[in-house]
Amino acid sequence: MSNKEYKISVLSGDGIGPEVMAEAIRIIDKVSSDFNVDFIIDEQLVGGIAIDETSSPLPDQTLNSCEHSDAILFGSVGGPKWESLPPDTQPERGALLPLRKHFGLFANLRPSICFPSLTNASPIRADLVEGGFDVLCVRELTGGIYFGEPKEIQNHGDERVAIDTMVYKESEIERIACVAFEAAMGRNKRVTSIDKANVLRNGILWRETVEKVSSKYPEVELDHLYVDNAAMQLIRRPREFDVLLAPNLFGDILSDEMAMIAGSLGMLASSSLGQSLGNGLYFGMYEPSGGSAPDIAGQGIANPCAQILSASLMLRYSFGLTDAANAIDLAVRNTIDAGYRTGDIFTNEEGTHRVNTTEMGDAILSNL
Ligand code: IPM
Numbered sequence: 548m549s550n551k552e553y554k555i556s557v558l559s560g561d562g563i564g565p566e567v568m569a570e571a572i573r574i575i576d577k578v579s580s581d582f583n584v585d586f587i588i589d590e591q592l593v594g595g596i597a598i599d600e601t602s603s604p605l606p607d608q609t610l611n612s613c614e615h616s617d618a619i620l621f622g623s624v625g626g627p628k629w630e631s632l633p634p635d636t637q638p639e640r641g642a643l644l645p646l647r648k649h650f651g652l653f654a655n656l657r658p659s660i661c662f663p664s665l666t667n668a669s670p671i672r673a674d675l676v677e678g679g680f681d682v683l684c685v686r687e688l689t690g691g692i693y694f695g696e697p698k699e700i701q702n703h704g705d706e707r708v709a710i711d712t713m714v715y716k717e718s719e720i721e722r723i724a725c726v727a728f729e730a731a732m733g734r735n736k737r738v739t740s741i742d743k744a745n746v747l748r749n750g751i752l753w754r755e756t757v758e759k760v761s762s763k764y765p766e767v768e769l770d771h772l773y774v775d776n777a778a779m780q781l782i783r784r785p786r787e788f789d790v791l792l793a794p795n796l797f798g799d800i801l802s803d804e805m806a807m808i809a810g811s812l813g814m815l816a817s818s819s820l821g822q823s824l825g826n827g828l829y830f831g832m833y834e835p836s837g838g839s840a841p842d843i844a845g846q847g848i849a850n851p852c853a854q855i856l857s858a859s860l861m862l863r864y865s866f867g868l869t870d871a872a873n874a875i876d877l878a879v880r881n882t883i884d885a886g887y888r889t890g891d892i893f894t895n896e897e898g899t900h901r902v903n904t905t906e907m908g909d910a911i912l913s914n915l
């Protein structure tokens with residue numbers, strides 16, 4: 548019998564993207580032989596490097612490859628070199644946001660997991676993170692102030708006025724709320740919904756709609772926090788949260804906060820999913836939560852864990868390869884428990900040692 552076959556568009560992008568992607572690909576290759584599945588890897592240009600080589604941050608050929616793939620594995624885009632380009636041609640606005648919109652990837656799942664053995668890397672007081680924590684941030688990704696129209700800078704007499712519009716339809720709130728409640732059902736059955744209902748009309752509709760969805764999930768405990776209060780409570784008591792449900796902009800901000808509280812952006816994976824394809828599977832784009840980290844790019848010292856864990860999410864949500872995904876997650880966990888630390892999570896703790904990107908990849912491979 549021939550192996551099952553999956554096509555992956557691999558978009559490494561800029562900065563540390565290619566370095567950490569190389570480690571993820573090594574892991575995928577090992578999974579392919581260990582689990583008898585075939586992966587067809589189609590590497591394509593995206594972001595700054597795509598601008599340099601084709602003058603577009605998202606060339607047609609790249610989009611075409613993604614359209615004919617089972618999933619997109621994304622590295623990171625952007626860097627100082629492209630920051631002074633016109634806004635809409637910059638890597639982030641010109642590639643990442645259009646990819647999300649084009650494929651309707653409205654559900655951004657960002658697990659913020661602090662391993663018990665990594666609590667030292669968290670900047671939060673030890674007694675507040677002792678034993679670690681596991682919070683899932685469910686961020687709405689294709690609506691809100693990121694995409695609402697009008698979005699422009701106008702000339703009003705002799706001064707300029709910038710306008711961004713925050714718009715949410717009930718249906719958009721409903722579908723992302725369902726994702727959060729479904730996720731909570733498989734976890735600790737708690738959803739904390741984030742809004743700014745004391746100021747924004749969007750917040751009022753968000754809260755009412757989430758309440759309505761919650762009535763379909765009587766087992767899940769729901770509470771609401773204003774975003775400013777949430778930013779504070781997450782630092783005070785991160786272990787008490789289970790699933791955070793947030794509109795696009797608030798989810799962007801809180802997921803970075805959660806990443807830092809967990810120890811390092813270099814550990815955190817993310818998945819951006821569209822509508823379910825049935826059987827619990829989705830078309831999705833998988834990427835580390837951290838950015839292109841131009842400050843350390845090219846030195847071979849970046850933490851590849853987030854990229855590797857993103858590949859694991861891809862196996863889980865787009866291919867249904869649960870055993871393989873579990874194996875990768877466990878290999879990463881065992882490698883961290885064994886004391887391997889890239890610079891971002893190195894704290895000089897006894898029993899740990901500092902490694903570079905490939906050494907971390909080697910260790911994870913050998914634990915797989
Ligand atoms: C993220 C990033 C992006 C966002 C940027 C690069 C446009 O911060 O994925 O969180 O704001 O969504």
Ligand code: MG
Pocket residue numbers: 799800803
């Ligand atoms: Mg962000």
